[in-house]
Structure formats: C-alpha cells, structure tokens
Ligand SMILES: [Zn+2]
C-alpha cells in the first residue's frame with residue numbers, strides 16, 4: 565500500500581506523510597467518538613495521496629437540512645423553501661462540485677475506471693456514516709439510466725457504486741426503478757422548472773418486492789452521483805412512494821452537491 569498510486573493525480577501515496585490529513589479529516593467527519601474507528605478505516609482506505617486528500621472539497625458543518633447544500637446557517641435553503649412536497653426526506657452529499665470533482669467524475673463516467681469506482685463508493689460510505697445510522701437502511705436503490713443510454717455507455721456508473729456501497733454497509737441493493745423517459749442532459753436544459761417538468765414521470769416501478777422492514781417503516785437510500793436541482797431524485801422518490809405507499813422513508817445520498 566505504501567507504494568500505491570493516487571487515483572486522482574497518479575502520484576505516489578506515502579502513508580506516513582498523509583497520516584495527519586487522514587486524522588484531521590476523520591475528526592472533522594466523525595460527530596462522536598463511536599464513529600471514529602469506522603470513519604478512520606474508510607478515510608485511510610481512500611486511494612488518494614496527501615495533497616489530494618487535503619484538496620477534497622468536503623462540505624462543512626452548516627448545511628440546508630433538506631438538500632445538504634453547504635451554507636452559512638443551518639436552515640432551509642432558498643430552493644428548498646419553494647418545494648411543495650417532501651417525498652424525499654433529505655439529501656446528503658459529501659463534496660462540493662468544483663472543477664477537481666468535475667474532472668474526476670467525467671473520468672469515471674466515461675471511462676469507468678474500476679479504481680475510481682472503489683474511491684467513489686468509499687466516499688459515499690463516508691457520507692452515509694457522517695449523516696446517518698448506517699445499519700438502519702433496509703435497502704439501497706440506485707437511480708437507473710435509460711436503456712438507450714446504458715447501451716451507449718456500456719455500464720451504469722451508479723449501479724456499480726451501489727453494489728460496492730451495499731457491500732461496504734452490509735445493506736442489500738434493490739433495482740426498484742426503471743427509467744422510462746430519455747431526458748436531455750442537464751446542461752442542455754434551461755431553467756429549474758424545465759428540469760423539474762422533464763423529470764416528471766421519468767421513472768416507473770421495476771416490480772421488485774420490498775421485503776420486510778427492519779423497523780416500523782421501510783427505509784430506502786436512493787443513490788446518485790450528483791444532486792444538482794434534485795429533480796431526478798424527487799421524481800424517483802415520488803414513483804417509489806406511489807408504489808410502496810406511505811410506510812416508507814426515502815432518503816438520498818450523492819457524492820457531489
Ligand atoms: Zn493525488
């Protein structure tokens with residue numbers, strides 16, 4: 565491991581020189597002492613060198629409690645104030661989406677490098693551990709790609725992450741949804757309401773049975789790579805709610821916000 569290579573910059577990882585960064589980050593992200601060992605294990609397992617670890621744009625302590633956006637104070641952000649429904653209980657993300665993240669994500673999405681899948685699944689596990697009781701989820705449901713896009717790309721990058729995250733958390737992955745509408749890329753859509761409209765009814769129930777809930781309600785963790793306007797995740801949550809009824813709580817986690 566001491567001679568392994570950083571997946572972000574291809575520099576050499578020298579364990580001793582990054583130990584201080586690992587500890588600093590672990591302290592920052594563990595809300596209490598009982599979480600520290602699991603958090604330390606995840607962070608020290610990241611295949612990033614000391615300087616890339618330092619560069620990780622981790623979202624700070626004050627966030628919008630609905631969408632997980634970093635802000636000055638802990639209250640609803642402007643966008644979430646306008647929401648008229650709360651089908652999605654909350655979204656949490658680990659990183660701000662800056663240029664570094666953009667480059668790394670496109671490397672993953674279009675080349676599908678296995679090593680980046682490992683990194684991203686660990687980053688997602690860190691986000692879940694930071695904000696939730698990991699063991700309380702009944703299943704992880706990845707946001708599906710449209711069949712046509714799946715064919716073009718050859719793989720669904722979110723499915724790949726879901727499998728690894730599920731193994732990391734010990735939670736089963738269920739393909740609850742099917743994408744019925746092929747929507748334009750986010751960059752080609754203008755305006756928030758256009759995005760919301762185009763995502764409406766974009767998913768259908770894939771027919772998976774939910775099974776037995778651990779506690780009173782069935783807790784579902786939706787998974788996507790990025791939360792931009794949240795319209796994709798809200799559309800997924802609506803479809804799940806329509807089929808699974810009110811006895812389920814739907815949360816989401818993404819790498820970037
Ligand atoms: Zn690096």
Ligand SMILES: [Zn+2]
Pocket residue numbers: 628629630631632633640641642643644
């Ligand atoms: Zn918000």
